[in-house]
Amino acid sequence: METFFAIQSRSSIKKFSDAIVARELLEKCLESATWAPNHRMTEPWQFRVLAGESRIRLSEAIAEQMSGASGYVHESSPEERRELIRERVTYPRRMFGDVRQSMEIEKIRKKLLSAPVIVCVYSDQGKDAVVSRENLSATAAAVQNFLLCAHDLGLGAIWRTAEYFEGSHVKSFLNVGDEASFVAAIYLGYSEQRQVPRRRTSWEKKTLWV
Structure with missing residues (x-):
């Protein structure tokens, strides 16, 4: 799939079929996530995969x-x-x-x-506030890579957030350290949702040439 078309055509999916996602497809999405840009090569992302x-x-x-x-x-x-x-x-x-x-x-x-697979994504804490912020940005980029790869493979996904993923009890269940920052819960599967054209404000209205 051509990159710009993948970016433009991807959409958040809320309704999934019960079809099982093949492990090799999921692994491909996870691998794509690890190729996100990250300053200092900290590779700060952590993934926790839940199914069944x-x-x-x-x-x-x-x-x-x-x-x-x-x-x-x-x-x-x-x-x-x-x-x-x-x-x-x-x-x-x-x-x-x-x-x-x-x-x-x-x-x-x-x-x-509602989805056959959920991938919880966390970001490692850095040695200081600056590195922690960079790690969070890198992990968000990893999530975008994952979403685009899933779309390219014919899968549907949605990036969800919720405060309970930050709780120490849930982190303990997922074997995530208390210091890690929650970034995303990616709900993944095969879409049963009617495709609706997305709308975005024109980039011209969001851009200032300095």
């Missing part, structure tokens, strides 16, 4: 984090832990007394299961 049951376990980790019940749940067996999370969604008043929070958790769970 791991998306459900992520939703459980988020539920634990939001409820503040992580310590209690982790003392239970895996079976008891799943039942606690399930009851937490189904019977919020009896267990936690917060219906709105439980509805939000269920909404998050459905979103996490």
